[in-house]
Amino acid sequence: MLKITGIILLSSAISACGAYMSSKITQKRNFRKSLFELLIYVKVCIDNGALPLDRIYENFYDVRAEKNGFLRALRQSGLECALISVKDELPDEIYELYLSFAQSLGKSLYTSSESALCARYTELIKEKEKNYEQKEAVKQLLFKRLGILCGLLAALLLI
Amino acid sequence: MRESLISEQNELDSVIKILPKSVFLSLIKTENPILPKISEIRLRVGGACSVTVCAENLYLCSDGAKKEPQNLISVTQSDIDSFLRDFCAGSVYAYESTIKNGYVSIGGIRVGICGAAAEKNGAMNGFSEITSINIRIPHHIFGCSDGLFAELSQSDVGKEGILIVSPPGAGKTTMLRDIAIKISRKASAHPPFRTVIIDERREIFTEKFFFGCFADVLSGVSKELGIECAVRVMSPEIIICDEIGSKAEAGIISDANISGITFIASIHGKNVHDVFAKPWIKKLFDDGVFSYVYVLSRKTDGIVGKLTKILPESEKNNA
Known part of the structure; x- marks a missing residue:
C-alpha cells in the first residue's frame, strides 16, 4: 500500500515537473505580451498629446510587469535600463529588438518620427513573436507529454 | 530631468549638471560672485561659448568665464544634441510645438534654439541641424515691482x-x-x-x-x-x-x-x-x-x- 502510494506520488511529481516547465514558458510569453502592450501604449500616447516618456511610463500599468520589478525599473531609470534588468526573461532576438527601440526612442524633434519608429518596431516584434509562439506551443506540449510519460515510466519501473 | 528642474532650489545648478563637460568644467572654475548671477549661457558649434552676467557678455574659457577670449572652450553638434535630450528628459518630440517656434521652456528655464531651420508651408517647421542654443536662467528679484x-x-x-x-x-x-x-x-x-x-x-x-x-x-x-x-x-x-x-x-x-x-x-x-x-x-x-x-x-x-x-x-x- 505504502509502495503504491509512493509510486503514485513519485510519478505525479515527475508529471508536475513537466507541467511546471510548461508554465514557465507561459509566464515568459505573458511578460512579452506586457512589453508589447507597453510598446503600443507608448505609440498611442505619442500620437495623442505627445506626452513625454516619463509621464507615459508613470501612467502605464501591468500586473505582470509590476511583479517582476520591470515597472519600477522603467519609472526610475527608463526603458533601456528596465530591459537590461529583465534580459534573462526574453529570447535574444526579441531582447535586441526592444533594446534597439529603447535606444532610438525620444531622440527625434518630431512626434511623427517617433510614431513611425514605434510603428516600425511594433511590426518587427509582432513578426518575431509569431515565430516564437509557434515554437513555444510545441515546446509546451513536449514538456507536458514528456512529464506524463516519464511519470508513467517511473511508475512501471518501480512496480 | 523635467521633474528635477521644477523641484530644484537652484535652476542654475540643475542646468550645470547636464551641460557638456567642457562647459561644466569652465563654469565650476568661474569665480563665485559671477556664477550665481549668470542669466544666460550660450553654446555655439564652431563659435565662442559665452555667459551673460548683469548684461555683460563673458567668454567661457578653460579656466572660467573671462572678459578676454583666451583658451576658449568649444562644443560639438553632439554636445548640443545631448544637452537638449537631457533637458527634455529624453522626450525632445514632446516639445515639438515650441521647438518649431525656436525654443523649449521647462520649469521656467528657456532654451532658445538656432541653426538650420526647416520650413513648411511658409512657417518654421523645426530644425534639421541645431548649431547654437541660448539657455536663459530665471532669476527672480523679489520686490522689483x-x-x-x-x-x-x-x-x-x-x-x-x-x-x-x-x-x-x-x-x-x-x-x-x-x-x-x-x-x-x-x-x-x-x-x-x-x-x-x-x-x-x-x-x-x-x-x-x-x-x-x-x-x-x-x-x-x-x-x-x-x-x-x-x-x-x-x-x-x-x-x-x-x-x-x-x-x-x-x-x-x-x-x-x-x-x-x-x-x-x-x-x-x-x-x-x-x-x-x-x-x-x-x-x-x-x-x-x-x-x-x-x-x-x-x-x-x-x-x-x-x-x-x-x-x-x-x-x-x-x-
Missing part, C-alpha cells in the same frame, strides 16, 4: 492697465512675475485680485513663488486663445501677459477689457515713443485699456523703471 506700486495711486492698483516697456533682457518677465505675485496676494494697500497669467512661453509662472496667491495660469497657449479662454471660464479681474505686439493680440485685449478686465502686459521697446509707433498699441491707450507706461532699464543691482500716466486722446482734447 515695489517702485511701481509705490508710484501708483491706491485707487489705480488693479483697476488701471499698465504696459511695461523695455528692450530684451531688461527684466520685463521678472517684473511681470513680481507684479503677478503682489497683485494676487492680500496687501495693506489692496485686496487680492483674481489674476490669470497667460504664460505663452512658460516663463512667468513658477509654482514655488505663487504660494498663497489668487493666480491661475494658462501656459503654452497663444495669447489670443489664452485670453479668450480665461475670460470665458475663469472670470479674472486682472490678466497678465508677456510681449504683446500684434494687431490680433491688441484686438483681443481690447475686447476683453470691455468686460471690465484690467490688463498688465509687456512689450518690446526703448521708450514710450517706440510703443506709440504701433497704431494698434496707441489705440489701446486711447480706448483706456492701458493708462500707464512703465519703462524699464536694467542696472547692475536690479531693475529700475519710470512710470508715466498716459491720458486717452479724448481726455487730452478736453484738457
